[in-house]
Amino acid sequence: MSAYILNRRQFLNVGLAAASVSFLPSFAAGESLADERTAWFRAAKFGMFIHWGPYSLASVEASWPIMKPDSWGISETDYRALPKRFNPTKWDPDHFIDMARIAGQKYMVFTTKHHDGFCMFDSSYTDYKITNTPYGKDIVKQLSDACARRDMPLGFYYSPPDLNHPGFRDTSKLSKDNWNGQPERYLWSSYLDYMRLQLTELLTRYGDVKVIWFDGLYHQEKYDGQRFLDLIHKLQRTTLVNDRIGLTADYVTPEQFIPTSIPTKDVHMRGADSSIQKELRTGVPPAADFQLWETCMTINQTWAYNAHDHNYKSASDLIRGLVEVTSRGGNFLLNVGPQPDGMIQPEFQERLEAIGKWIAVNGESIYGTTFGPIQGEKNYRTTVKGSDLYIHVVEWPLTPLRITDLKSKVLSVHLLADNQPLPFKQTERDLQITLPQEAPDKNVSVLSIRTL
Numbered sequence: 001m002s003a004y005i006l007n008r009r010q011f012l013n014v015g016l017a018a019a020s021v022s023f024l025p026s027f028a029a030g031e032s033l034a035d036e037r038t039a040w041f042r043a044a045k046f047g048m049f050i051h052w053g054p055y056s057l058a059s060v061e062a063s064w065p066i067m068k069p070d071s072w073g074i075s076e077t078d079y080r081a082l083p084k085r086f087n088p089t090k091w092d093p094d095h096f097i098d099m100a101r102i103a104g105q106k107y108m109v110f111t112t113k114h115h116d117g118f119c120m121f122d123s124s125y126t127d128y129k130i131t132n133t134p135y136g137k138d139i140v141k142q143l144s145d146a147c148a149r150r151d152m153p154l155g156f157y158y159s160p161p162d163l164n165h166p167g168f169r170d171t172s173k174l175s176k177d178n179w180n181g182q183p184e185r186y187l188w189s190s191y192l193d194y195m196r197l198q199l200t201e202l203l204t205r206y207g208d209v210k211v212i213w214f215d216g217l218y219h220q221e222k223y224d225g226q227r228f229l230d231l232i233h234k235l236q237r238t239t240l241v242n243d244r245i246g247l248t249a250d251y252v253t254p255e256q257f258i259p260t261s262i263p264t265k266d267v268h269m270r271g272a273d274s275s276i277q278k279e280l281r282t283g284v285p286p287a288a289d290f291q292l293w294e295t296c297m298t299i300n301q302t303w304a305y306n307a308h309d310h311n312y313k314s315a316s317d318l319i320r321g322l323v324e325v326t327s328r329g330g331n332f333l334l335n336v337g338p339q340p341d342g343m344i345q346p347e348f349q350e351r352l353e354a355i356g357k358w359i360a361v362n363g364e365s366i367y368g369t370t371f372g373p374i375q376g377e378k379n380y381r382t383t384v385k386g387s388d389l390y391i392h393v394v395e396w397p398l399t400p401l402r403i404t405d406l407k408s409k410v411l412s413v414h415l416l417a418d419n420q421p422l423p424f425k426q427t428e429r430d431l432q433i434t435l436p437q438e439a440p441d442k443n444v445s446v447l448s449i450r451t452l
C-alpha cells in the first residue's frame with residue numbers, strides 16, 4: 001500500500017493525532033506513467049473550449065441543426081452551403097491566447113472537426129474543409145503554431161460522428177435520418193480508416209497535442225476506441241484522451257453540470273444524467289479511487305456562436321463554478337463560440353476578464369490543488385496543496401467561521417484578498433476563525449490556512 005493511502009486513511013479516521021499528515025494526495029506515491037502524463041492537466045484546472053466552424057455564420061448550434069432540424073430554422077442544404085461564405089478575416093489566434101491568459105485559462109481545446117464533418121484543418125482526405133472556404137487558410141495550423149510559440153497547451157476536439165462521410169452514413173439521405181451512423185454497412189471500415197488517417201494528420205502535423213477530445217455521442221463501441229487509443233499513444237505518448245469513444249481513457253467529461261460530490265472510478269459520467277448524481281459517493285474517497293474529470297460548460301446555452309442566445313451565466317456564477325469544480329478535484333473547460341468574423345463576442349470577453357481578476361488574487365487556491373478534505377459544507381468549499389488548505393467561502397457568515405473535521409494543527413490563517421492574518425482559535429473540536437464584517441470579495445473570498 002502506498003504511503004499516500006496510509007496517510008489518507010489516517011487523515012480520515014484518526015483525528016487530531018494525525019496532525020502532521022499532508023493534505024495533498026501524493027500522486028507521486030505510485031509514480032505511474034498515467035500520473036506523469038496527467039500531471040499538467042491536474043495542475044491546470046481551467047481551460048478554454050472553442051467551438052468554431054462555418055455554423056457560426058447562421059447563429060445556430062454546431063451540427064445539431066441538421067441532426068435534429070426541427071427547432072433551428074435552417075435546412076440541411078443551407079447549412080451545407082455555409083462554408084462557401086466562411087471568411088473570418090478578424091481571426092487572430094494570439095488574441096484567443098491573450099484572452100485565455102487574461103481569464104487564467106491554462107489550456108485550450110479546439111474543434112478540429114464537429115459532428116457535421118467539416119474540418120477546420122487542411123486534411124488531405126476530404127474537400128469539406130477550411131482551405132476550401134474563402135478564408136482558405138488552415139486555422140488549426142495557425143492556432144497550433146501560436147500555441148507552440150506562446151507555450152499554451154492545446155488539445156483537439158475531434159468528433160467520431162461525421163455526417164459528411166459516406167462510410168459513416170448513407171449521405172444520399174438527410175442527416176436527421178441516420179446521424180447515429182451505420183456501422184452495419186460494409187463501408188463502415190472505410191470510415192474508421194478515415195478517422196485513423198485524420199488522427200494521424202492531427203498528431204503528426206500540428207506539434208504537441210496535449211489532448212484528443214473525442215465526442216462520440218451514442219453507441220460509442222462502434223468506433224473500436226482501443227484502436228484509436230493505441231494509435232494516439234503510438235504517435236504521441238503523452239497525449240491525453242477523454243472518455244467519449246467507448247473507453248474511460250484518462251478522464252471523464254460531465255457536460256453542462258458539476259458533479260455534487262467527488263467522482264470515483266466506479267461511476268461513469270458522460271451526459272447530464274441525474275441518475276449519475278445519485279450514484280456518487282459522498283465524502284472524500286481514497287486517492288486511488290479518484291476519477292480524473294473535467295466539466296465542460298457553455299457561457300450561454302449554445303456551444304457555437306449564437307447572436308440570439310442572451311442567456312448568459314454571470315461572471316459570479318462562473319467563478320463559483322470554477323470553485324465547485326476545483327473543490328472536487330476536477331477541471332473546468334469553459335467554452336467560447338467565436339463569431340463568424342473570428343472575434344470573441346464582448347459578453348464573453350467581459351466574463352473572462354472578470355474571472356481573471358478573481359484568479360489574479362485567488363489563483364493559488366485553484367492551480368495545482370486537488371479536492372479538499374472537507375466536503376458537503378453549506379458555507380464553504382475546500383481545496384488543498386501540500387500542507388496548505390484553502391477555504392472558499394461562498395456564503396459569508398455573520399459569526400466566526402467554524403470548521404470541524406480539521407485534523408491538522410493550524411499555524412496561520414489569512415485572506416488571499418489582502419494577505420492579512422486573521423485571528424483563530426483551534427480546539428480538539430473545531431477551528432474558529434474571526435472574519436471581517438464584510439466579505440472582501442462578493443464572488444468567493446478565499447482563506448489560506450497553513451498547517452503543520
Ligand code: GLC
Nearest residue numbers: 051062063215217255296303
Ligand atoms: C455534445 C454536443 C456537441 C458539443 C459537446 C461538447 O456532445 O453534441 O455539440 O460539442 O457536447 O461537450
